[in-house]
Amino acid sequence: MMIQMQAEAAKYPELSIVVSNAHNNTQLQIDQIREFINAKVDLLIISPNESEPVTPIAVEAFDMGIPTIIWDRKIHSDHYTTCISADNYDIGRDVGRYINTILSEGSTILEITGLMSSSPAVERHKGFLAEASESYSVHTISGDWKPDVAKERVAAMGHYDDIDLVFAHNDDMALAAYNVINATDSLCAQRIKFIGIDALVGVDAVLDGRLQASFLYPTGGDKVMSIARRILLGKRVEKSYRLQSALVDSHNAYTLKAQQEQIV
CATH class of the missing domain: 3.40.50.2300 (Response regulator)
Known part of the structure; x- marks a missing residue:
């Protein structure tokens, strides 16, 4: 996902990505989101480690006027700009x-x-x-x-x-x-x-x-950055976007591996 995000963002010199990794620690993730709020970032992308505990801080960011993309995992609220995930x-x-x-x-x-x-x-x-x-x-x-x-x-x-x-x-x-x-x-x-x-x-x-x-499970990093840029430009986005899954077995694994290597 990060490779795709960086590749997409590289097309636009006005965009920069700052990443924090909570390493599956929910409280650390909450603290990191708080740091981003205090830094007054222009947009937040959050993949909640756990849905319920992360909801209040994600809602707080959105209610303070920070556009918020919920990626991959959901929160228990609709107070966000858009949600991007597979079903x-x-x-x-x-x-x-x-x-x-x-x-x-x-x-x-x-x-x-x-x-x-x-x-x-x-x-x-x-x-x-x-x-x-x-x-x-x-x-x-x-x-x-x-x-x-x-x-x-x-x-x-x-x-x-x-x-x-x-x-x-x-x-x-x-x-x-x-x-x-x-x-x-x-x-x-x-x-x-x-x-x-x-x-x-x-x-x-x-x-x-x-x-x-x-x-x-589609990583969707390019999609996330594309939607983020639309939001920052003030363009309309949907409330949710669904990414498509597919079966990978011996019949198509070689093709998918080649595609992944090409992305890298």
């Missing part, structure tokens, strides 16, 4: 529909969710269950978006003979699960199908067979 509920449903084509009814699925106080995890979980809950036995654990957490919690399960498929809310957690299971029982790892979301690190994993598939 995580639909992505969850797409995963469920895909699983219906590759897994026999009555199979057991291990779902590894992201942080359940973040909107993508909640929506991906609900969308997935809308398609899969009646056909399969679903066991859900939280990986908090972090491969180390997923690794620890999958390892704690001890055995994997009854698992037919692992669906993780991002590729990093899916690969962490694969690594744990492969180290414990390589035959199980070969039998179990692993599916992730993002199609970033997951593209290579699809190509080498560790992942059955991944679902593209």
Whole structure:
């Protein structure tokens, strides 16, 4: 996303981007947004680590007259200029529909969710269950978006003979699960199908067979900067923009990898 944002902003010398990374620390993110408010930035782009705790400070910025783009994850308010994201509920449903084509009814699925106080995890979980809950036995654990957490919690399960498929809310957690299971029982790892979301690190994993598939979560950095510039020029923007997802499997992973390398 940052590469795309910087490439788009480079077209316009009047634009400069200042980035703060909260490293999954919600309070740090709130403090960083406060610093941007105090610095009187011309526009804020916020990807909330957690929806509810970040809402008050995001609303405060908007109500003070700072145009605000909510990117990727939602807040619990409509006090923002625009929201740009993919539809995580639909992505969850797409995963469920895909699983219906590759897994026999009555199979057991291990779902590894992201942080359940973040909107993508909640929506991906609900969308997935809308398609899969009646056909399969679903066991859900939280990986908090972090491969180390997923690794620890999958390892704690001890055995994997009854698992037919692992669906993780991002590729990093899916690969962490694969690594744990492969180290414990390589035959199980070969039998179990692993599916992730993002199609970033997951593209290579699809190509080498560790992942059955991944679902593209569009980074959209160029779109974010394009909309930001429209706002700064005083032009009208929509209240929300939806970015499109897609299935990435062995049939199209080479093409996507080539496209990503070209962007870089």
